[in-house]
Amino acid sequence: MNRPAPDLLKPRKTPLQARSTVTVEAIHTATIQVLLADGVGRLTTTRVAERAGVSVGTMYQYYPHKQALLFAIVERQLDLIVTAMLAAVEQLKGRDLRSVAEGLATAWLDAKMADVVSSRAIYGIAAEFDLAELMDRAKVALVEAISSLLKAVPDARLADTNSAAFMLTALLGGSVRVVMEAVTEEEDFERLRRELPRACFGYLRLVSNEPAERARNADQ
């Protein structure tokens, strides 16, 4: 997709006085609100500023671009998720397969559901410009952590922990995203919360029971 100069994407200056800290925070939440209310297509610097109760110029004191603003917001949210997941991984070290599978799933669900509003809003930005790099970095870190977590599970030996970790993140990230983006009645959330841990466990159990080599020429 787009290839924004990856350098000029950083905030312009850091708030020093208490006043400006408040301002930056206001801009941040206003952005998310506008994003939700009007969609990415209607996300306007003026609109955001208005909603934040500041002037457009103010925003440009902290962010050189509209893009930089969006970038910063996504980055923050991404950090939250990754941090939460790494903590969960730490918690789950040494526990059995079911605990690990279900623990990862609920950790992910909790992290995303904690701020459904922000999460949902942020999905909308992803397509707008190149976040692939950012997301990729997060993904790599996660896969690595989960992979080594899987190696240490006492009651199962996985042939390819890397693939398993990769698939796990895809399952977690994908299903939660898809469900959150849909109109979704509350019922769907409940189903997701109930079924996702089971899906993770089901997958891991299957993978860990298999012999190391491929011994299955499916019945097509």
Next chain:
Amino acid sequence: MNRPAPDLLKPRKTPLQARSTVTVEAIHTATIQVLLADGVGRLTTTRVAERAGVSVGTMYQYYPHKQALLFAIVERQLDLIVTAMLAAVEQLKGRDLRSVAEGLATAWLDAKMADVVSSRAIYGIAAEFDLAELMDRAKVALVEAISSLLKAVPDARLADTNSAAFMLTALLGGSVRVVMEAVTEEEDFERLRRELPRACFGYLRLVSNEPAERARNADQ
């Protein structure tokens, strides 16, 4: 997000002569190309027209909006997927659990991978305006079909085929989407192709082995 008038979203007129059919097709593919090359944010009527080798005015003879154009494209792509999946469901009626699980997964993968280019491009539109309704209709149809397919599996009895079907579509749609949207080296595609069918089977097997009632107060 946005709420576009759902009525004024239809194509303006249908091509009659051969010439215009070619034109419409050119516009269609041009849109996807621009979408991929420049992202949604840079998707301009002029740019699309230019790429299609026609004039802007021409495009407005067939679509009343830019939105209508995007809408039409998504709709077509969605139809392809749903049709492919319904065909797969038909094929899989009466087969055992593993065949069903793996069959659904590969059907989904095939449908999406058949035109990676279009699929990837289309993910970008979703956020731009309200496709929720459209997607929801597709989802409901799919869940229903899969649910009844699961009921007929001979070697397993699922307590809640609806939840299972729902979760299955979330897993399929989500993981494939997430992987396709990432920068993704070819290796990741292979992993997905290998692991996704297993994930589906693992989930279904787990769900079908469980007693009907909840009998598991997790070990948290």
Next chain:
DNA sequence: TCCAAAACTGAAGGATCATTCATATCTTAG
């Protein structure tokens, strides 16, 4: 109290874009 730095303001410049319409070209039935 006073001032230099920090924050904030918002009108205006400059650019991009969606959409229209008067005009030109092509197609085909008769």
Next chain:
DNA sequence: CTAAGATATGAATGATCCTTCAGTTTTGGA
């Protein structure tokens, strides 16, 4: 061959938006 309908053109219009900057207000320390 010809006229009527179908299709295509693209400059012009009006709207929206990002970004800047000259000037104003606020803050916190001396």
